[in-house]
Amino acid sequence: MKRVKAAFLIGLGMTLALPTLAAPDQAEIERGHKVYDKWCFPCHGTGSGKPGTDSLAARGQKPAVLEERTDLTAPMIKTFVRHGVLFMPMFRKTEISDADLDAIAAYLTRNNKP
Amino acid sequence: MRVPPGVTPQDFSDAVKQWQEALGQPWVFTSDEDVDLYRDSYSPFWHEDLEPIPSAAIAPDRVEQVQAAVKIANTYKIPLWTISTGKNLGYGGSAPLLSGSVVLDLKRMDRVLEVNDKNHYALVEPGVSYFDLYRYIQDRGLKVWIDVPDPGWGSLIGNALDRGGGYTPLRDHFDAHCGMEVVLANGEIVRTGMGALPGSLTWQQYRYGFGPYVDGIFSQSNFGVVTKMGFWLLPEPEGFKSGTVLVPRHDDLVPLVETLNYLMNSNLVQGTTTIGSPLLMSRAARSASGGGSALVMSPGGPSVEELEKIGRDQNLAYWNCEMSFYGPPKVVEAQWEYAKQKYSAIAGATFIDGETYKLPFDLKDPDKLPKRQFGIPSLTIFGMMGRSEGHMWFSPIIPMTGEAVFQAQKVFGQAYHDMGVPAISQIFVFPSSFFPRSFVILCGFPIYHDVEKNKKSREVFKGLVKAAAEHGWGEYRTHTAFMDTVSDVYSYNNHSLRRFHETIKDAVDPNGILSPGRCGVWPKRMRKAEA
Numbered sequence: 001m002k003r004v005k006a007a008f009l010i011g012l013g014m015t016l017a018l019p020t021l022a023a024p025d026q027a028e029i030e031r032g033h034k035v036y037d038k039w040c041f042p043c044h045g046t047g048s049g050k051p052g053t054d055s056l057a058a059r060g061q062k063p064a065v066l067e068e069r070t071d072l073t074a075p076m077i078k079t080f081v082r083h084g085v086l087f088m089p090m091f092r093k094t095e096i097s098d099a100d101l102d103a104i105a106a107y108l109t110r111n112n113k114p
Numbered sequence: 115m116r117v118p119p120g121v122t123p124q125d126f127s128d129a130v131k132q133w134q135e136a137l138g139q140p141w142v143f144t145s146d147e148d149v150d151l152y153r154d155s156y157s158p159f160w161h162e163d164l165e166p167i168p169s170a171a172i173a174p175d176r177v178e179q180v181q182a183a184v185k186i187a188n189t190y191k192i193p194l195w196t197i198s199t200g201k202n203l204g205y206g207g208s209a210p211l212l213s214g215s216v217v218l219d220l221k222r223m224d225r226v227l228e229v230n231d232k233n234h235y236a237l238v239e240p241g242v243s244y245f246d247l248y249r250y251i252q253d254r255g256l257k258v259w260i261d262v263p264d265p266g267w268g269s270l271i272g273n274a275l276d277r278g279g280g281y282t283p284l285r286d287h288f289d290a291h292c293g294m295e296v297v298l299a300n301g302e303i304v305r306t307g308m309g310a311l312p313g314s315l316t317w318q319q320y321r322y323g324f325g326p327y328v329d330g331i332f333s334q335s336n337f338g339v340v341t342k343m344g345f346w347l348l349p350e351p352e353g354f355k356s357g358t359v360l361v362p363r364h365d366d367l368v369p370l371v372e373t374l375n376y377l378m379n380s381n382l383v384q385g386t387t388t389i390g391s392p393l394l395m396s397r398a399a400r401s402a403s404g405g406g407s408a409l410v411m412s413p414g415g416p417s418v419e420e421l422e423k424i425g426r427d428q429n430l431a432y433w434n435c436e437m438s439f440y441g442p443p444k445v446v447e448a449q450w451e452y453a454k455q456k457y458s459a460i461a462g463a464t465f466i467d468g469e470t471y472k473l474p475f476d477l478k479d480p481d482k483l484p485k486r487q488f489g490i491p492s493l494t495i496f497g498m499m500g501r502s503e504g505h506m507w508f509s510p511i512i513p514m515t516g517e518a519v520f521q522a523q524k525v526f527g528q529a530y531h532d533m534g535v536p537a538i539s540q541i542f543v544f545p546s547s548f549f550p551r552s553f554v555i556l557c558g559f560p561i562y563h564d565v566e567k568n569k570k571s572r573e574v575f576k577g578l579v580k581a582a583a584e585h586g587w588g589e590y591r592t593h594t595a596f597m598d599t600v601s602d603v604y605s606y607n608n609h610s611l612r613r614f615h616e617t618i619k620d621a622v623d624p625n626g627i628l629s630p631g632r633c634g635v636w637p638k639r640m641r642k643a644e645a
């Protein structure tokens with residue numbers, strides 16, 4: 001396995017062409033919000049001392065807070081979580097299960113335009 | 115499917131089936147996709163054959179499953195590598211030292227079993243992170259504080275067993291523990307201290323129990339799998355204050371540290387203190403030092419006199435030290451006043467009064483608080499990692515004296531110079547009192563997905579271990595890649611301590627299945643003959 005290269009970070013600013021998927025239901029989004037708050041917010045949230053947000057801001061990603069993005073895709077999110085990037089480590093399935101990861105993806109893509 | 119060293123494919127296949135029966139099929143990971151998640155995200159061996167790769171991972175949910183998992187491993191002599199949350203990044207992460215080991219992942223055991231805010235303790239399982247325990251306490255409004263290391267996602271048990279440190283009066287995490295539950299290699303459960311007494315009511319209140327005190331042998335070791343651990347917590351204080359002393363000259367560090375020792379060892383200053391240097395961190399001093407950190411004194415760099423002149427010209431103190439005080443507001447104010455009085459014996463000493471917090475009122479906006487000093491977990495530390503793809507820490511203990519700091523500046527400056535590495539390439543943390551009565555110096559080596567850079571970093575790391583040992587300094591913990599290297603320098607009386615560790619290892623884990631090689635302790639069947 002090769003880890004995601006730093007250059008792939010640029011991918012956060014790109015919208016990947018994907019087949020249309022069924023929209024997740026509200027319960028899945030709400031569950032994803034909770035999982036996100038536990039696992040992602042400490043690094044990617046708002047407020048001071050959030051190195052993931054700061055790192056994305058330093059690279060010109062707008063908005064740098066993941067919850068405010070409307071261009072993230074589920075495959076992109078899953079790739080970063082399972083492979084890591086720069087100082088973000090990969091996350092194991094005992095930390096974030098596949099079902100939890102689906103829920104995070106549902107939450108972070110909730111505002112995407114069809 | 116990968117196979118552990120010294121194990122036949124048939125035996126491994128049989129063991130996997132038995133683990134699946136004992137733990138449930140979803141919690142036995144054997145596909146490359148799943149097992150690769152246990153590689154060290156910050157490995158200094160990326161893209162090299164030397165990188166230790168696990169063969170599988172198993173994740174029990176409760177102590178009975180740990181017992182079953184260990185017994186199965188013992189039957190087939192399969193090496194296990196135990197992790198709690200696997201977030202020991204910079205020291206090896208979740209990856210084993212011995213390639214092919216099966217990772218015993220305890221993350222699912224994440225229960226907070228008890229928090230008592232009358233006697234101020236907690237009892238937790240290995241998968242409980244600092245974030246988890248903090249949230250548990252906040253959700254219930256309990257009047258206790260935890261102590262946190264820099265990254266809040268680590269395990270209380272894992273960090274304490276690796277003898278990590280934090281920032282409050284309970285910053286020495288192993289020292290703050292009280293009572294353990296341990297599964298031995300044969301699957302038997304042992305409870306230490308008062309836990310050995312059935313029905314004991316003081317397991318988390320009195321450490322020692324009766325008879326030999328054995329808790330220490332389960333830290334930085336491979337003698338058992340710790341499945342529960344108690345920790346003393348800090349009663350929520352009524353106030354907090356910080357204060358900083360600044361001194362103008364190089365040699366002022368000697369009385370500065372002497373005074374700090376007196377104040378800390380008298381319990382008047384509590385919590386971690388870090389020696390800083392407004393001068394050495396200034397643009398002018400860094401420029402004079404070739405653009406890098408001026409903490410180390412590299413040959414050919416500016417002299418002390420030249421640096422002092424920069425300090426005088428720019429009105430910059432050579433050294434400073436910020437201190438923390440915990441207690442009722444009147445008490446912390448009085449402690450700070452007394453500290454200032456003691457430091458005033460140093461000519462030219464000046465002071466910065468930090469903010470005084472009255473608690474719990476001032477806790478309402480955690481973002482505005484000094485989180486580490488308040489036991490609030492975060493991941494802020496990763497903001498200093500820049501564009502690197504990880505890091506590893508060189509972390510020697512040196513005496514808590516100004517003279518030792520001066521010597522370390524020269525020794526490590528010379529070592530970098532001799533190895534042809536500019537000090538600018540390293541992350542330095544100034545000497546800190548993470549543990550009582552000594553300083554730790556932290557040098558962070560950035561990790562990249564660049565084989566040659568990482569090879570050079572490993573070479574330099576080993577060179578620093580050697581240089582430190584030649585001056586009487588040793589690492590307090592280390593990355594798995596250097597556990598043998600560091601163990602080798604703890605060599606008094608022909609490695610008598612390591613041989614003692616090996617004697618214990620052979621007695622309690624005769625098949626050598628638990629975390630082979632951890633901190634230089636190898637089981638008999640994998641041991642190299644002593645020179």
